Amino acid sequence: MKETIQFRLNGKPTKLAVDSDRMLLWVLRTDLGLTGAKYSCGEGFCGACTVIVNREAVRSCQTPVKTIKGKDIITIEGLAKDGVLHPLQQAFVKHDAMQCGFCTSGMILTAYALLLKNPRPTLKQIIDGMDDNLCRCGSHTRVLQAIQTAAEGMKGAVKR
């Protein structure tokens, strides 16, 4: 059913007339032109479509837009602030923590939500938190290093 939905997108109030049963992934990618969240498995198995909804990492391919009314959405495009990369983005660059890059947005945002909940995770906690995000190129080792580096750099304060 088409209805007008309001939410905050990367800090900005956003209003959209849309069929509210549609999934957030496609609304972001087409209606809103934000293509950082990727389609890969379409069933929530891989994490490439991950975005942040009210501080939680969610699979946007499984999230109807009617469920995000009034909520705060962060996509990869909104993570850098005033031209400065988020510490997680900086750490991913520093560690070459990607190859093809198709899973990277989902990796960074999943890690972002993980650090919001647990700013000083152990390696085991990082692995557990990231385990449902798939990467085919095998960048896993670097992703773990990047998350550790970012966590250390932020000293417990996860800023957007």
Place this chain on the structure above:
Amino acid sequence: MKKDVHPDIVVDKAGAASSLSRREFLKVVGGGIFIFVTYGEELAFEEPARSQAARPSLPTDFNAFLRIGEDGRVTCFTGKIEQGQGVITALPQMLAEELEVPLSSVDIVLGDTDLCPWDAGTFGSQTIRSFGPALRGAAAEAREVLKELAAEKLNVPIDRLQAKDGAIFDKTRPQTRATYAELAQGKKIERHLTQKPALKTPAELKVMGQPQPRRDALKKVTGEAHYAGDLRLPGMLYARILRPPAHGAKLKDLDTSAAEKISGARVIRDGDLIAVLHEFPDEAERAMTLIKAQYDLPDATLDDKNIFDHLIKAAPEGRTVAQGGNLEEGAKLAAVSFDETYLNSYVAHATIETHTALVSVEGDKATAWASSQAPFGVRDEVAQAAGVSAQNVHVISPFIGGGFGGKTRNTQAGQAARLSKTTGKPVQVAWSRADEFFNDTFRPAAVLKIKSGISNSGQIVFWDYEVLFAGERSSQQFYNIPHHRTVVRGEWGGGRGGGAPSAHPFSVGAWRAPASNSNTFARESQIDIMAAKAGMDPVEFRLMNLNNARMQRIIKAAAEKFGWTPAKAPSGRGWGVASADYQGTYLTTMAEVAVDKATGAVQVKRVVCAQDMGIAVNPAGATLQIEGCITMGLGYALTEEVHFKGREVKDLNFDTYQLPRFSWLPKIEAVLLDSPEVAISGGGEPPIITMGAVVANAIFDATGARLYQLPMTPERVKAALK
């Protein structure tokens, strides 16, 4: 130079610049020095067999590899694409090295068929090995042309001139100098030098061999790296393609009425191609689910269990690819003989990005953006599908979300071209994950038979190897064996089974280091079996049976890093070793595993890989590839196999087809050794090929159980333990 639509002018509400290097390029097209080089025939040999017939002859006109702009910036042109392997960084290093410019002044345009030299495709670890020398040659030639220009401009004898940091200067008076920008200004030079300058010797290299960070990292962490599915054109439609339930299924009845009731949905039937199009991809998908299609299923009895017996029966005649001595003589010398058979399963490419293409056909012209390892193949596919000439098709390569050999066929680009022609609008085809598994060209299942023997002193005296359907690459063993023969039956390419019609239930093709994963698993397992029977440490056994100093050195390097101490297997330590050569790269991998004997689960705890690729152009990138290959290789070693029944593919998503995960990660250590005397070779594939054998050998060392079939699932490990 025509300015076709490219990602920079794609309508994009996010406003993200998608291709800065292209924009920079378009600024410099007006001037600059054009250096042309001939593209060698050797670049064609890696092309998959299936497209040989359709392959155009190499262009007779010369294509530019690089241009020097009026502003001094240099653009590197390559028909290769960036799929994660890092050539976006390594190729500019090679260019900067020979041209004598700062690496930071080099831009790169990848996979644009109007701008870049013809290329067969990005596969086979050929970018560094084959394209690299051609690019370096072009850059060296450019440098010498600039010296000639500088000699005239500065009125200084050319032998007093030196090139450095994008300028030419008089060695006796360094202030007498001209920058490349000054020399290039307003000029356009087209010439071949009759005397080709020599490439730098390894000792002279300054940029190559230095670790460099990925040049695409910033775009990839900000969402600004655009892939084929991210591009948008005004009026474009998104298409979903109807997928039959099984290969060989024949459409019997089709009811699209419910789908067509979705507002804005359009169903197109063009022969076998049935598609739903919509201005939103998810609406196209929703409409697709409403299509009712009835099929006649093929009469097929093969499944993932009986396939191996079938392949043995279906194997075509053999081709002897290596032999020496006399096998009968060898058998007489053997104190102990071995006769083993190894099995390997179909595996999927399972790139995180599915096959995607955006094609706009306008009159007799077409523009295409495709997730493809072979942009020139896309050009031909689109030309054929849209009925336009290939020179009227412009293919622009965005970033590719993984390829591994799976994105060479370009079927999706042909589909998009047909639908664009029919609708008169730009059309994006993006395969669903289920489409991706169904249409994939899997690594072929293979049967590998090795008869071999050792003398009383542990020398391998004969080796009789028969390869069924894996393919030839890495089948030729490198040990010092007096009597040997290798026979290859069937290849990895060629649709449903190289050399044997309909050998496979579905199409097979190149999968990261085609043939080599299967051949290395068999060979290095067999070596280990013989070492154990001889009562020798598997590393010592290998060293004793080698007279190849380069291979011995890489084994010793791995052993040193790993801390290998000699012991007869099974030692209980869970240590394994496997060596290989791949397209000029030598490597040895060592691993430590823990086996849960109750469940059969294997955890790989540590992997060391020592690799010699001549010179690693970008050691940071090479290390990243080693880590990636090891991690990806855990999949085909432990879990990945395509399940099928009849000609129906049972695995259609990542719930049943298990990719490696963070929790599987071993500690990974890479060692890079140089061999400056050999040609520089690639690193995107080699370290994956040892993963089956090194894990199998480590499982044997841990438990005394030998696994003869990949993947080594808990069920198979448990069965072997009994």
